[in-house]
Amino acid sequence: MTAENTPTRELWSVDARDPRKVWAALKPALDGSGAAILPHPTSPSGLPETVPANVAVIVETSGSTGRPKRVMLSAAALKASAAASDELLGGPGQWLLAVPAHYIAGINVMARSYFAGTEPALMPPKGFTAETFVAAAAELTAERRFVSLVPVQLSRLLESDEAVAALSRFTRILVGGQSTPIALLAAARARGLAVSTTYGSSETSGGAVWDGKPLPGVGLRLVDDRIELSGPMLAEGYLDDPRRSAFSFRLHEGVRWYRTDDVGEVVDGVLRVRGRADDMIISGGVKVSLAEVETAVRALPGQSAAVVVAAPHPEWGEAPVVITTTAIELDVLRQSVAAQLSSTAAAPARVILIDEIPMLSTGKPDKLALASVVLK
Numbered sequence: 001m002t003a004e005n006t007p008t009r010e011l012w013s014v015d016a017r018d019p020r021k022v023w024a025a026l027k028p029a030l031d032g033s034g035a036a037i038l039p040h041p042t043s044p045s046g047l048p049e050t051v052p053a054n055v056a057v058i059v060e061t062s063g064s065t066g067r068p069k070r071v072m073l074s075a076a077a078l079k080a081s082a083a084a085s086d087e088l089l090g091g092p093g094q095w096l097l098a099v100p101a102h103y104i105a106g107i108n109v110m111a112r113s114y115f116a117g118t119e120p121a122l123m124p125p126k127g128f129t130a131e132t133f134v135a136a137a138a139e140l141t142a143e144r145r146f147v148s149l150v151p152v153q154l155s156r157l158l159e160s161d162e163a164v165a166a167l168s169r170f171t172r173i174l175v176g177g178q179s180t181p182i183a184l185l186a187a188a189r190a191r192g193l194a195v196s197t198t199y200g201s202s203e204t205s206g207g208a209v210w211d212g213k214p215l216p217g218v219g220l221r222l223v224d225d226r227i228e229l230s231g232p233m234l235a236e237g238y239l240d241d242p243r244r245s246a247f248s249f250r251l252h253e254g255v256r257w258y259r260t261d262d263v264g265e266v267v268d269g270v271l272r273v274r275g276r277a278d279d280m281i282i283s284g285g286v287k288v289s290l291a292e293v294e295t296a297v298r299a300l301p302g303q304s305a306a307v308v309v310a311a312p313h314p315e316w317g318e319a320p321v322v323i324t325t326t327a328i329e330l331d332v333l334r335q336s337v338a339a340q341l342s343s344t345a346a347a348p349a350r351v352i353l354i355d356e357i358p359m360l361s362t363g364k365p366d367k368l369a370l371a372s373v374v375l376k
Contacts, residue, residue: 092116093144130160212270
């Protein structure tokens with residue numbers, strides 16, 4: 001069948017600022033009776049009128065570099081992800097939507113709800129507080145309940161005894177979207193909360209690796225330290241970007257693999273994500289992961305939102321630089337990071353204090369804007 005007569009379906013943009021609209025449009029998108037959807041917090045430009053018929057949802061993501069990608073997901077991929085999640089969770093339950101509806105984590109919450117035949121509780125996308133979370137959790141009626149959070153949300157909830165009490169009623173709490181500080185995980189688990197970390201992306205229909213281990217049906221391998229994932233939950237590719245699709249999705253011995261932008265290692269069967277491939281620098285002849293430095297910095301009091309970027313160094317070539325909204329002494333910071341990572345090369349060379357961390361629409365720090373701050 002040629003491209004000219006490939007079956008297609010309509011594509012609609014849905015206002016993700018109202019998760020009820022996304023939930024209403026997602027159901028016919030998944031069962032095939034309605035248009036494919038692209039949930040978006042604004043009005044996206046350059047959308048085609050139609051997409052391939054097997055595409056149900058398109059997720060626009062820019063990662064941390066600002067380069068937009070539109071990931072095409074089929075209903076079958078989202079269903080496979082939901083089924084694998086249910087298997088690991090011991091069965092379906094009721095979900096609370098606490099992240100924006102245009103994030104893959106938000107779409108996953110609603111897709112899991114759809115395939116389980118349950119009604120999710122929908123939090124408004126702005127103004128996340130412990131109080132709004134507790135109120136939304138009170139709307140849940142099922143005994144088995146689940147929620148997906150990003151680390152900063154979990155950190156905020158742990159500050160409220162009422163929110164911790166609400167979280168204790170959840171069968172499982174998934175935390176992902178970015179690296180979760182070890183200290184935060186330890187604090188949550190010390191309170192008796194059933195927290196699991198997730199690793200994945202829009203290209204894998206969300207979290208495909210939980211607590212360092214692949215979901216049922218997910219393949220995991222390292223190619224030159226680069227993490228690659230396979231399984232029925234992989235995306236179809238990128239909308240109107242065949243070159244990027246061909247680079248990121250590759251066949252090997254009959255298996256289709258997604259080549260991530262991350263490097264990692266597997267120790268005793270558990271995946272440890274070291275960071276993005278383009279976040280690895282050579283400082284004084286030593287390979288340093290900026291993601292690992294950032295995790296170490298964020299483990300320090302008041303530094304949960306700090307960001308680490310690379311900057312030129314006259315002696316070492318490149319060195320980590322910390323950008324933060326909370327002051328910290330450089331000597332204290334360097335000693336702590338060097339001790340945590342057992343590497344003096346990982347110790348940040350500078351600390352830059354700013355009023356606010358610039359963010360992308362995805363909720364991740366704008367690394368390009370922060371890099372320009374370092375070079376000023």
